[in-house]
Amino acid sequence: MESTLNDLKTRHSVRKFKDEVVSKDDLEKILETATYAPTGLGLQSPKILVIQREDIIERIAKWNLSYFPEDIKKELEEDYDPFFKTSTLIIVLANSEIPTCVEDGSLVIGNILNAAHAIGVGGCWIHRAREEFDSLQGKELLKVWGIPEKYIGIGHVILGYPADDFEPKITPRKDDYIVYLDDIL
Numbered sequence: 001m002e003s004t005l006n007d008l009k010t011r012h013s014v015r016k017f018k019d020e021v022v023s024k025d026d027l028e029k030i031l032e033t034a035t036y037a038p039t040g041l042g043l044q045s046p047k048i049l050v051i052q053r054e055d056i057i058e059r060i061a062k063w064n065l066s067y068f069p070e071d072i073k074k075e076l077e078e079d080y081d082p083f084f085k086t087s088t089l090i091i092v093l094a095n096s097e098i099p100t101c102v103e104d105g106s107l108v109i110g111n112i113l114n115a116a117h118a119i120g121v122g123g124c125w126i127h128r129a130r131e132e133f134d135s136l137q138g139k140e141l142l143k144v145w146g147i148p149e150k151y152i153g154i155g156h157v158i159l160g161y162p163a164d165d166f167e168p169k170i171t172p173r174k175d176d177y178i179v180y181l182d183d184i185l
């Protein structure tokens with residue numbers, strides 16, 4: 001149990017990876033764990049898409065970058081890669097007909113990040129999946145992939161083995177993060 005708590009507390013976003021692609025075995029462990037995230041009414045509204053093809057990841061990276069706000073885009077290096085040269089890209093979608101879909105998908109992403117960390121794989125949530133799959137281009141892609149249009153984008157996760165010189169940025173937690181109401185009432 002202590003090791004579970006330690007894993008949860010020592011997870012950090014990893015944006016610098018070794019060249020080695022996440023193994024099938026590690027990937028399957030992470031994805032299976034992801035499917036055990038709680039979902040509203042147990043309806044399992046999310047869908048997890050997995051891409052390890054470099055050309056497709058590059059195309060989605062360019063697409064993702066197009067949704068950056070202009071003022072932020074201006075500040076970025078010319079060759080900025082929103083997926084940080086990952087060789088494994090996960091996209092989590094969720095069925096918009098289920099009222100808890102955003103929460104369900106977010107918990108799935110949490111499980112992916114925590115499960116990955118527990119077995120030595122680094123990961124980071126990358127945003128703008130909602131914008132991607134709300135677009136016409138996104139709807140067309142869903143059709144090609146055989147996924148109903150009612151699925152919305154929740155987030156991407158980039159996965160990889162952390163680079164040797166990866167240094168986690170440790171941010172102190174806010175003092176007022178937790179409020180014990182019994183002490184106030």
Ligand SMILES: Cc1cc2nc3c(=O)[nH]c(=O)nc-3n(C[C@H](O)[C@H](O)[C@H](O)COP(=O)(O)O)c2cc1C
Pocket residue numbers: 011012013014015124125126127128169
């Ligand atoms: C909803 C959400 C969206 C995020 N989007 C991005 C993103 O687009 N790009 C990125 O590099 N990191 C993104 N992150 C990662 C956060 O920047 C990171 O979790 C935060 O700085 C805290 O660091 P930690 O994960 O190491 O604790 C996102 C995280 C969350 C939860």
